[in-house]
Amino acid sequence: MEKIGVFVCHCGLNIAGTVDVKKVAEAISGYRDVAHAEEYKYMCSDPGQNLVIKAIKEKGLTGLVVAACSPTLHETTFRKAAQRAGLNPYKVEIANIREQCSWVHDDKALATSKAIKIVRTMVEKVRGDSPLETIKVDVTKKALVIGGGISGIQAALDIANSGYPVILVERQPSIGGHMAQLSETFPTLDCSQCILTPKMVDVSKHPNITLHTYSEVEDVSGYVGNFKVRIKKKAAYVDRDKCTGCGLCSEKCPSKNNSSEFERGMAFRKAIYTPFPQAVPNKPVIDRENCTYFQTGKCGVCAKVCTVGAINYEQQDEMIEEQVGSIVIATGYEVHPVSKFAEYGYGTIPDVIDGLQFERMLSASGPTEGEVKRPSDGKTPKEVVFIQCAGSRDPEKYFPYCSKICCMYTAKHAKLYKHKVHDGQPYVFYIDIRAGGKKYEEFVQQAIEEEKVVYLRGKVSRIYRDGDKVMVCGEDTLLGKKVEIAADLVVLASAITAQTDSRELAQKLKAAVDEFGFFSEAHPKLRPVESNTGGFFLAGAAQAPKDIPEAVAQASATAAKVTALFSGKYLEHEPIVATVVEDLCSGCRICVPACPYGAREYDKEKKVARVNEVLCEGCGACVSACASGATQQNNFSDQQFYEMISTALEESNV
C-alpha cells in the first residue's frame, strides 16, 4: 500500500487568505492511502522542506503531494527535497491551489472545496505514479556538418577547435559556398576571398576535420547521440590521393564550352575542372555529361597529360558510413533565377542579370577580371538600374518574406560600380531600405550622399529591350510620377530562396522545414539554432535568409550546442515516455503516424509496435491513438486519468 504525504502551503496569505488550509489538511487526512497531512506557512522555505524530508524519513512515505503554487515554480524544489530524503522524485506531484485556485476565486467556501478536489486528484495521480529513472543515452562524440559554406566552415572549425572530431560534407567540388563567389563584403568592403580562403585552408588542414567534398548525405538513421549516416562520395574520375592539383589536365582539356556554375553562367569551364583557383581541395573533377571521353569514348587527353596517373575513368561512387552524435544543417540558400521573372523578360534579355552574377563581374578573379562589362556586347554600362525586392515581399507572385541582405548588397553594388565607372550613374528601385545592423545605415547613406546613387522609391513594372538599351519602366511613388530609364545594364536583387532540394534532405533527416523549404527552428525566440528533432542544429541561410555576420554567429552558436551535448558522459532524457505492453499490442501500427518524432516503429519479427525512448518526447499522442490500450505513458496512464476523473467529480462533502 502507498503511504502518501500531503503538505498544504499557506503561502503567507496568498493561499490561506482564500482557502481554509487547515480544513484542506483535515479533509485529506484519512483519504485513500494518505498517511500524513499537515500545513505550513511557507512550504518552499528551508523549514518547510525540512518538514517534508522529516516526514518522508519518519513515516516511510512512498509519495508526496505538495499543495502550493504552480508546478512551474517549485516542482523541481520538492522533487529535489524528496530525493534528498531517499524518495524517487517522480513520486512527487504539485497540487496547484494558488494560481489556479486561491488567486482566481473570491468565495472562501467554494475555493476551499475546490482546493480539496484538486489535492485529491493529485493524490490519485501519485498513487498511480511509478518511480522512474531518467533515461541515459550514450553519445558518439563526433559531429556531422552538412554544407561547406561560411556557416558550415565556422561550425566545423568551432567544434573541431573544442577537441571533437567533425565530418564536413559538401556537395560541390570545393568548400566555400556562395561567400567564395562574392567580390567584396558590406559594410567594410573587405575582399570576400581574403577573409574566407584562410578559413577554407584551416578546414582542410585541421586534424579534427574530415572533409568530404563532391559528396552528399544519402541517408540518416538513429537518434540524438547515435546517428548512422551514409555519405555518397560522387565519382570525380580523379584519384584524389594521387592528384597533385597541378592543373595540367584542365589546361589541356579540349571540351571548353561548358557553362561555369561558379561564374553563374558568365564564363565557360573545361569538362575537367576545379570550380575556382582557390578551391579547397584544389583537385579537379570530371563533368561526365560534357566529357568527350565519356560521351564518345575518344579523347583521354587528361589521362595522357597527367604525370602521376591520377585520372581514373573507372572510378565509381563510393559509400561511406559514419557514426555521429549530432548534425549541423548548414546547407545555405539559392538565388531565385532571373528566368523566373516574367516582368523582367524571363531571362531573355542578356543585360538583365542577378546580384550574384554582378558579384562575379565585380570580382578581380571573375570572368571580366573585375571590370564592369555588360554581357551582350562587353561595353562598359553608363547607366545601371538596380532593382530591389525582385521576388521578395511579393506574396501574390513570389515570396512574402524579406530576403534581408538585398538592401545592403545593392548599396554595395552601386558603390562598387561607381568606384569602377566614375562617370556612370546607378539607380536603385526600392520599396523600403532596411539597413538594420552595425554601420549598415551609414553605409547606405554614404552611397546616396557621397556616391550620388539615385534611389527611387517604387516598383518596376516592366523591362524590355530597345536597340542596345534595356528600358526600365517604373514609378517613383514619392513624386507620384512614372519613370522610364534607358539603362545599359539591369541588376536584380533576386529573392533568396531555400535550396530547391531542401525538402528532400529534410525528409532524409526527419527534420522540419517551413512552407518555403527553410529549416524550422524549435522555437523562434528561445531555441533559434535547434531543430525540433533532437540532435539537429541549424546554421546560416538554411534556416532563413541572413548575412555573413549573422550566419557566422549562428554557426558558432550551433557549435556551442553541439559541444554542450558532447560535454557529459551521456545524455539525460525525461522518462515520461510511451511504453508498450506487447501482449496487448495487435500490431495495427496506428501509433506510428501519430508520432511527430519518428519514435514509434514496428517490429516486423515480433509483430508489435515499439517506442524509441530516446526519440520519444512524451506528448502522449500515440497513447490516445492506441485502440487496445497497449501503449501507455509513464505516469500519465489511462488508469491514472480514470481515477483522477472520478475523484475530481466526487462530492467533496465539505
Place this chain on the structure above:
Amino acid sequence: MFEPKMICFYCKWCTYTGADLAGTSRMKYLPNGVVLKSMCSSRIDPQHILEAFKKGADGVLIGGCHYGDCHYVTGNQLTHNRVAMLQKILPDFGIDPHRLRIEWISAAEGAKLVKVINTFTEDLRAMGPRRSK
C-alpha cells in the same frame, strides 16, 4: 442555481500556463472546473472524455496550443480531429455535443481562459443538469 461540474483537460505548455497567468494576474473566474494536466492535449483520449461524462461531468473542456504553436508540432491537430469526431457521436450517447468544448488558449491568454471558463459555465448552467434521454 444549478452548478455544473466540469473537467478541464489542459496541455502543460499553453493552456495550463495560460491558467497560471490568469492567476498571477489575479483575474477571477467561476470555480466549477477541476483541471487535469497532460503534456499535450493529444494525450486526451476520447475515452477519457466519455469517462468524465459517465462519472457525472456536465461539461468537458479541452485546452491546447494554437495551430502552429503546438509544443509537439502536430499534437493539437490530432486532438482537434478526435474531438470533432467525438462531438459527432456524442448524441448517440444521449449527450449534447455542446457539453464538449475545445479551445486553443496560449500561455499569454489568461484573459481568454477566464472568458472561456465563464461562458462555458454559464452555457452549462443554461443547459441544466445532464440526464440520459
